[in-house]
Amino acid sequence: METLSQNQAHNGVQGVYRHASLATGTDMTFSVYVPEHVRGTRLPVLWYLSGLTCTHANVTDKGEYRRACAEHGVILVAPDTSPRGEGVPDDEAYDFGQGAGFYVDATQAPWASHFHMRAYVEDELPALIAAEFPADMARQGITGHSMGGHGALTVALRNPTRFRSVSAFAPIVAPSVVPWGEKALGGYLGEDRDGWRPYDACALILDGARVPELLVDVGDADQFLHEQLRPELLRAACDAAGIDLTLRIQPGYDHSYYFISTFLAEHVAWHAQRLEA
Amino acid sequence: METLSQNQAHNGVQGVYRHASLATGTDMTFSVYVPEHVRGTRLPVLWYLSGLTCTHANVTDKGEYRRACAEHGVILVAPDTSPRGEGVPDDEAYDFGQGAGFYVDATQAPWASHFHMRAYVEDELPALIAAEFPADMARQGITGHSMGGHGALTVALRNPTRFRSVSAFAPIVAPSVVPWGEKALGGYLGEDRDGWRPYDACALILDGARVPELLVDVGDADQFLHEQLRPELLRAACDAAGIDLTLRIQPGYDHSYYFISTFLAEHVAWHAQRLEA
Numbered sequence: 266m267e268t269l270s271q272n273q274a275h276n277g278v279q280g281v282y283r284h285a286s287l288a289t290g291t292d293m294t295f296s297v298y299v300p301e302h303v304r305g306t307r308l309p310v311l312w313y314l315s316g317l318t319c320t321h322a323n324v325t326d327k328g329e330y331r332r333a334c335a336e337h338g339v340i341l342v343a344p345d346t347s348p349r350g351e352g353v354p355d356d357e358a359y360d361f362g363q364g365a366g367f368y369v370d371a372t373q374a375p376w377a378s379h380f381h382m383r384a385y386v387e388d389e390l391p392a393l394i395a396a397e398f399p400a401d402m403a404r405q406g407i408t409g410h411s412m413g414g415h416g417a418l419t420v421a422l423r424n425p426t427r428f429r430s431v432s433a434f435a436p437i438v439a440p441s442v443v444p445w446g447e448k449a450l451g452g453y454l455g456e457d458r459d460g461w462r463p464y465d466a467c468a469l470i471l472d473g474a475r476v477p478e479l480l481v482d483v484g485d486a487d488q489f490l491h492e493q494l495r496p497e498l499l500r501a502a503c504d505a506a507g508i509d510l511t512l513r514i515q516p517g518y519d520h521s522y523y524f525i526s527t528f529l530a531e532h533v534a535w536h537a538q539r540l541e542a
Numbered sequence: 543m544e545t546l547s548q549n550q551a552h553n554g555v556q557g558v559y560r561h562a563s564l565a566t567g568t569d570m571t572f573s574v575y576v577p578e579h580v581r582g583t584r585l586p587v588l589w590y591l592s593g594l595t596c597t598h599a600n601v602t603d604k605g606e607y608r609r610a611c612a613e614h615g616v617i618l619v620a621p622d623t624s625p626r627g628e629g630v631p632d633d634e635a636y637d638f639g640q641g642a643g644f645y646v647d648a649t650q651a652p653w654a655s656h657f658h659m660r661a662y663v664e665d666e667l668p669a670l671i672a673a674e675f676p677a678d679m680a681r682q683g684i685t686g687h688s689m690g691g692h693g694a695l696t697v698a699l700r701n702p703t704r705f706r707s708v709s710a711f712a713p714i715v716a717p718s719v720v721p722w723g724e725k726a727l728g729g730y731l732g733e734d735r736d737g738w739r740p741y742d743a744c745a746l747i748l749d750g751a752r753v754p755e756l757l758v759d760v761g762d763a764d765q766f767l768h769e770q771l772r773p774e775l776l777r778a779a780c781d782a783a784g785i786d787l788t789l790r791i792q793p794g795y796d797h798s799y800y801f802i803s804t805f806l807a808e809h810v811a812w813h814a815q816r817l818e819a
Contacts, residue, residue, distance in 0.1 A: 327604070484550075
């Protein structure tokens with residue numbers, strides 16, 4: 266693991282790191298904020314999965330999470346959204362290919378060669394975080410935005426004992442039935458829709474996956490609310506499954522980092538409460 | 543004035559605007575954050591002047607000021623650092639020309655044609671802010687970073703009755719005697735160093751300019767501390783003049799927005815206290 270930058274912020278260290286990923290067969294860059302802490306102690310970890318077009322840098326620059334992480338003693342990890350670089354397949358569209366990995370392990374050519382973001386965020390990067398940072402992997406939470414909200418929900422639903430807390434900002438809750446998701450899941454996984462179900466939060470819940478509770482914020486001025494996000498489908502799935510979903514429709518907020526940065530500190534505090542030792 | 547974007551953030555509105563500037567003879571872009579407020583009321587204004595290479599966007603994206611501005615009911619205005627565009631002179635160096643206006647009214651060719659950033663931030667933009675936003679211009683404070691800290695200090699020292707509060711992050715306090723300043727002031731104003739004095743905070747204080755108090759934060763890991771910033775010169779000037787300078791050398795912090803975003807909320811609160819009705 267190579268350190269690309271480290272800067273003191275809110276008394277902790279905001280770092281950006283790169284490593285050669287076996288999962289994707291590429292170098293991968295990610296950011297980690299580690300609050301000031303007593304040497305030798307280990308801190309809970311909050312994963313933040315980013316949305317379409319983003320790298321680790323968007324939330325690192327614009328997320329306004331460090332003050333809250335410092336206050337609550339929570340590490341925040343922000344992975345990239347796909348493999349990148351020469352030799353990695355890409356697509357001209359913003360919602361497919363590089364920057365749009367959808368947190369799946371692709372099975373279709375040409376994507377299957379590198380697009381293994383499920384293995385990367387579920388297995389490889391957690392092992393690296395556990396080894397290289399003062400992280401207590403028994404206390405993990407996960408959140409994310411849009412495509413990354415989809416990532417957070419599906420990773421947590423597939424690994425219910427790993428995460429004590431799960432939240433999301435404007436998540437894609439049912440990719441199998443919305444344009445972004447149909448395009449991505451069809452492209453990466455092929456046309457057999459049964460293979461999409463492990464990557465669809467509502468389908469996972471319908472198929473029996475459970476987490477005890479969810480916190481989801483969505484802005485009512487979000488341009489993608491009705492076509493791509495459809496939080497009412499998550500509401501229905503959680504109600505049917507008995508999952509305690511707190512779904513907050515935030516008046517006036519859009520899909521941007523202005524929305525995320527308004528509420529991310531609150532999410533950090535919410536996770537921190539559930540990640541206490 | 544044209545609205546380029548408006549996004550709700552922390553219950554207020556973060557806007558980015560463009561207008562045709564008479565001072566610079568170019569279009570100028572700036573950002574304004576207006577907290578939620580009772581219709582018809584006017585809010586105090588905090589000016590934030592940015593550093594070398596920056597536009598309005600750096601602090602708007604990375605400054606982490608909106609929560610504090612919302613809490614204290616303070617408008618934050620972030621101008622650009624120079625005129626820009628085709629037909630505007632430029633220089634290949636990062637510290638001269640576009641992105642490096644140094645908040646002076648240039649007198650030397652070719653800069654005198656457009657580089658009137660003093661007139662822009664002192665006169666033209668304040669008039670626009672007063673006309674277009676719910677700003678109480680009787681309650682103004684000013685701050686800035688690096689070159690913009692120089693701007694904040696010198697604008698305030700030249701206009702002591704206009705600003706109730708002045709602070710700075712890692713300011714260039716004596717441009718006449720440091721490399722960045724000698725290059726810029728010589729280039730924009732010519733070799734007669736007497737003409738530089740209105741643009742040098744320490745020289746202004748030596749020449750009799752006064753503000754009641756100053757708050758200055760500088761990181762002790764700032765790579766520019768000893769060669770370009772030299773806060774000890776401001777300490778000496780303020781001590782000699784009886785100006786109440788709070789100079790905080792912040793251990794571990796560098797020159798980046800990670801430093802600014804750590805302390806900007808505290809500066810907003812400090813200004814807000816002095817800007818109360």
